[in-house]
Amino acid sequence: MEIxxxxxxxxxxxxxxxxxxxxxxxxxxxxxxxVGQRGAGKSTLLQLLSxxxxxxxxxxxxxxxPVTLRDVPHAQRLGIVAVPQVPKxxxxxxxxxxxxxxxxxxxxYCLRLLPDDRAMAHRGGExxxxxxxxxxxxxxxxxxxxxxxxxxxxLARALCRPSxxxxxxxxxxxxxxxxxxxxxxxxxxxxxxGVALIMSSDDLKHIFAVTDRxxxxxxxxxxxxxxxxxxxxxxxxxxxxxxxxxERVTPMIWAFENYYLxxxxxxxxxxxxxxxxxxxxxxxxxxxxxxxxxxxxxxxLDRLNVALQEAxxxxxxxxxxxxxxxxxxxxxxxxxxxLSYNYQLEEVENSSVAEEQRExxxxxxxxxxxxxGDLRDICSDLRPPTIDNHGxxxxxxxxxxQWTEQTGxxxxxxxxxxxxxxxxxxxxxxxxxxxxGLSNIRKHADATHVKxxxxxxxxxxxxxxxxxxxxxxxxxxxxxxxTDQKHFGLVGISERVSLLGGTLNLTSMPxxxxxxxxxxxxxxxxxxx
Amino acid sequence: xxxxxxxxxxxxxxxxxGMYIALFVIMLIFTITTDGIxxxxxxxSNLLNQTGYIAVxxxxxxxxxxxRHIDLSVGFLAGFLGAIAAIALAFWNFxxxxxxxxxxxxxxxxxLLTAFPIAQLKVPAFVASLAGWLIxxxxxxxxxxxxxxxxxxxxxxxxxxxxxxxxxxGLENFLPxxxxxxxxxxxxxIALYVVSQFRDRRKKLSYNFETLPMNMFIAKLVxxxxxxxxxxxVLAGYNGLSWTVVIVLxxxxxxxxxxxQTVLGRHIYAVGGNPEAAELSGISVKKITYxxxxxxxxxxxxxxxxxxSRLRSxxxxxxTLFEMDAxxxxxxxxxxxxxxxxxxxxxxxxxxxxxxxxxxMNLMNIDIAYQYIVRGAVLLAAVIFDVTTRSxxx
Numbered sequence: 001m002e003i004x005x006x007x008x009x010x011x012x013x014x015x016x017x018x019x020x021x022x023x024x025x026x027x028x029x030x031x032x033x034x035v036g037q038r039g040a041g042k043s044t045l046l047q048l049l050s051x052x053x054x055x056x057x058x059x060x061x062x063x064x065x066p067v068t069l070r071d072v073p074h075a076q077r078l079g080i081v082a083v084p085q086v087p088k089x090x091x092x093x094x095x096x097x098x099x100x101x102x103x104x105x106x107x108x109y110c111l112r113l114l115p116d117d118r119a120m121a122h123r124g125g126e127x128x129x130x131x132x133x134x135x136x137x138x139x140x141x142x143x144x145x146x147x148x149x150x151x152x153x154x155l156a157r158a159l160c161r162p163s164x165x166x167x168x169x170x171x172x173x174x175x176x177x178x179x180x181x182x183x184x185x186x187x188x189x190x191x192x193x194g195v196a197l198i199m200s201s202d203d204l205k206h207i208f209a210v211t212d213r214x215x216x217x218x219x220x221x222x223x224x225x226x227x228x229x230x231x232x233x234x235x236x237x238x239x240x241x242x243x244x245x246x247e248r249v250t251p252m253i254w255a256f257e258n259y260y261l262x263x264x265x266x267x268x269x270x271x272x273x274x275x276x277x278x279x280x281x282x283x284x285x286x287x288x289x290x291x292x293x294x295x296x297x298x299x300x301l302d303r304l305n306v307a308l309q310e311a312x313x314x315x316x317x318x319x320x321x322x323x324x325x326x327x328x329x330x331x332x333x334x335x336x337x338x339l340s341y342n343y344q345l346e347e348v349e350n351s352s353v354a355e356e357q358r359e360x361x362x363x364x365x366x367x368x369x370x371x372x373g374d375l376r377d378i379c380s381d382l383r384p385p386t387i388d389n390h391g392x393x394x395x396x397x398x399x400x401x402q403w404t405e406q407t408g409x410x411x412x413x414x415x416x417x418x419x420x421x422x423x424x425x426x427x428x429x430x431x432x433x434x435x436x437g438l439s440n441i442r443k444h445a446d447a448t449h450v451k452x453x454x455x456x457x458x459x460x461x462x463x464x465x466x467x468x469x470x471x472x473x474x475x476x477x478x479x480x481x482x483t484d485q486k487h488f489g490l491v492g493i494s495e496r497v498s499l500l501g502g503t504l505n506l507t508s509m510p511x512x513x514x515x516x517x518x519x520x521x522x523x524x525x526x527x528x529x
Numbered sequence: 530x531x532x533x534x535x536x537x538x539x540x541x542x543x544x545x546x547g548m549y550i551a552l553f554v555i556m557l558i559f560t561i562t563t564d565g566i567x568x569x570x571x572x573x574s575n576l577l578n579q580t581g582y583i584a585v586x587x588x589x590x591x592x593x594x595x596x597r598h599i600d601l602s603v604g605f606l607a608g609f610l611g612a613i614a615a616i617a618l619a620f621w622n623f624x625x626x627x628x629x630x631x632x633x634x635x636x637x638x639x640x641l642l643t644a645f646p647i648a649q650l651k652v653p654a655f656v657a658s659l660a661g662w663l664i665x666x667x668x669x670x671x672x673x674x675x676x677x678x679x680x681x682x683x684x685x686x687x688x689x690x691x692x693x694x695x696x697x698x699g700l701e702n703f704l705p706x707x708x709x710x711x712x713x714x715x716x717x718x719i720a721l722y723v724v725s726q727f728r729d730r731r732k733k734l735s736y737n738f739e740t741l742p743m744n745m746f747i748a749k750l751v752x753x754x755x756x757x758x759x760x761x762x763v764l765a766g767y768n769g770l771s772w773t774v775v776i777v778l779x780x781x782x783x784x785x786x787x788x789x790q791t792v793l794g795r796h797i798y799a800v801g802g803n804p805e806a807a808e809l810s811g812i813s814v815k816k817i818t819y820x821x822x823x824x825x826x827x828x829x830x831x832x833x834x835x836x837x838s839r840l841r842s843x844x845x846x847x848x849t850l851f852e853m854d855a856x857x858x859x860x861x862x863x864x865x866x867x868x869x870x871x872x873x874x875x876x877x878x879x880x881x882x883x884x885x886x887x888x889x890m891n892l893m894n895i896d897i898a899y900q901y902i903v904r905g906a907v908l909l910a911a912v913i914f915d916v917t918t919r920s921x922x923x
Contacts, residue, residue: 089803
């Protein structure tokens with residue numbers, strides 16, 4: 001059945017012909033494509049058919065009845081629905097109201113005066129879902145829509161109206177590739193239901209995918225009306241360009257082909273990008289997991305380290321305590337006992353008659369006194385007696401003079417008078433370090449002069465400097481190697497220093513000798529220091 | 530918690546509630562400065578009767594401005610049709626039940642005539658209605674030329690602008706001095722309001738639209754109900770509801786329903802939002818223009834009737850500057866000249882604001898010159914407030 005026939009339809013804008021004498025007829029369920037260059041009159045023809053503008057001359061027949069389309073509402077009442085190239089909306093209404101504007105679903109029994117918003121929301125939601133959009137969009141303001149969404153709303157608006165003739169003026173261009181393909185399928189369905197369609201498009205693939213015939217316009221004039229099945233894109237492009245000269249047609253075909261390809265590639269690219277983004281996210285989360293595990297391990301190590309130091313400190317403290325107890329035991333018990341025996345022997349000696357025996361006894365007593373002296377030395381080695389009573393400086397002075405006595409090497413001593421008393425672990429630790437250092441010098445350095453200084457610095461820490469003019473170090477220090485060689489001197493020093501939270505510095509002097517510098521932070525900074 | 534959500538509600542809906550707050554503040558100020566005379570039953574009753582003929586014009590003007598037009602001719606059209614009514618009653622001896630429909634019909638015709646050049650020939654509404662302003666002014670002078678002021682003797686007609694609704698008979702001894710029917714109507718109005726609000730809320734919830742939180746919703750209901758009860762009580766203490774108030778409430782109610790609930794109302798706002806888009810959607814913009822101007826003409830006629838009835842006469846200068854008051858009321862009520870925005874309830878409040886200003890300043894014996902300046906300033910402030918809050922809202 002014939003839906004539309006137009007004869008010699010012409011439209012001038014002023015003196016400019018926009019469309020000249022177009023005639024055609026359209027059957028029910030037929031799809032007509034309109035192609036042409038920009039300004040060829042595609043939109044003008046569609047606007048004339050939609051009632052938006054009136055023809056200068058020519059006639060329009062709808063189902064064999066001559067009609068004069070007064071305006072768009074009139075055309076819509078006759079079943080002609082158009083989707084314009086640039087859709088326009090009432091921006092103050094939401095999407096739902098715009099879709100159904102002027103074709104509201106009325107509430108029953110209300111003389112078509114009252115709208116049935118529930119039914120419209122239902123139908124509108126279905127329409128949006130068919131375009132792969134969320135029904136939530138219905139409540140959105142028009143101003144917040146993207147160009148593609150606006151185009152979709154315009155298509156939905158056309159689809160919810162009863163129509164015999166649907167006019168699509170390049171209405172697919174803003175859609176994504178996938179939605180374009182879906183809508184082309186939809187056009188076929190509409191045609192199968194008996195709706196006649198006229199679509200203009202710059203995309204020849206779309207035209208050749210769905211149309212039955214193609215009308216080519218050139219500068220407002222119809223120059224060809226071809227059956228799609230009997231035509232080729234090349235022929236159509238030749239007609240569009242208005243020339244069959246190779247050098248003009250080929251770039252156009254190229255452009256069309258490339259446009260299509262580019263669109264397809266853009267779609268592919270978008271998908272890839274999406275995939276890449278997801279992969280990146282996955283990778284990212286893996287990295288995060290790894291970092292987290294690493295962090296946990298580092299933390300565990302830290303804890304272990306702290307525990308180890310603590311254990312080592314306890315060991316040293318306990319050792320010191322044991323030494324102290326041992327020294328006291330020796331001093332208070334053994335030495336006293338020996339002295340008491342010595343005294344008894346003296347009494348025996350005095351009361352003895354035999355000169356021989358007296359001499360023997362005197363020898364024994366001498367021996368005992370020597371043992372007592374040795375024991376005293378051991379005691380003071382175990383626990384410097386002066387340190388508990390007189391403090392670090394006195395203890396060190398006594399140590400130094402004792403050492404000089406034993407070795408014959410003079411010690412140049414410089415002790416900060418403002419040293420004061422320090423906590424017992426520090427005093428003891430420093431004392432032991434110096435003891436060890438001096439013993440190292442005696443054993444290895446072969447020195448003739450030793451300098452020792454204890455200073456309080458402005459940073460409220462204790463600095464110990466011990467230097468000699470001996471052999472110095474021939475190779476860099478390797479504590480692990482020293483431990484293997486059972487040389488525990490320096491190892492012990494470094495252990496103690498680290499337990500006191502200090503730093504140890506060993507430097508070989510340029511003119512021979514070694515300088516050991518230890519800095520120990522004091523936990524009790526003196527005021528004004 | 531409560532005050533926080535109240536604050537949030539006010540902040541988000543300042544455009545909607547702004548003019549209610551403004552009206553409240555203005556009334557409060559005048560009540561204080563006039564030692565309570567302003568809020569007295571007598572004055573409020575008078576104020577509402579005075580507001581009547583501006584309010585109906587403002588309602589019509591709202592729709593005209595919503596579709597991006599303006600109608601300057603309404604003032605003298607009202608005066609002219611009031612004179613026609615007076616002539617029909619006084620000289621032609623038509624019964625009042627014929628005169629009123631006749632004048633309203635004439636008003637519709639006059640509105641359609643104004644609409645013709647606008648819709649058909651695309652003449653700017655300003656010019657077309659300015660021509661109407663001149664023509665109707667001339668027409669008013671013409672019909673009153675021979676007689677001058679026409680006195681209306683018909684008591685039924687005069688009751689429209691001066692009378693009050695009758696009380697329920699047989700209850701004279703119950704609450705003497707209080708208008709029982711007014712109280713009853715007030716209670717009914719409150720009940721209807723509460724029920725409709727609950728229905729509206731349920732409907733919105735069923736569409737998953739945004740609604741007020743429950744405590745705010747209750748607070749709003751209580752506030753409006755108390756306000757309605759107060760107004761009812763104040764009015765019932767004088768003579769009860771006047772016929773003018775009844776008519777205005779009817780007009781506002783009908784127009785509110787039409788604009789918010791019906792297809793026609795939606796089409797009017799669509800045309801205001803984007804005429805071209807509305808046309809392409811299949812709405813006949815011409816038809817909407819005719820409808821809106823026709824309704825404007827009818828409301829002009831109603832305004833003319835109310836004014837003539839109030840003065841018990843038709844005067845040569847009737848209707849002077851009504852159009853300006855109506856336009857000011859609409860703008861104070863939140864209508865936007867850009868089209869598509871504004872509602873009739875707002876315009877009613879706008880009319881109340883302008884009339885409260887006039888009445889209050891009269892009570893305070895403020896010079897008329899300053900009155901105009903103050904009203905101008907209030908109009909400007911209202912529009913500035915509207916424009917700034919809108920640009921922030923979007």
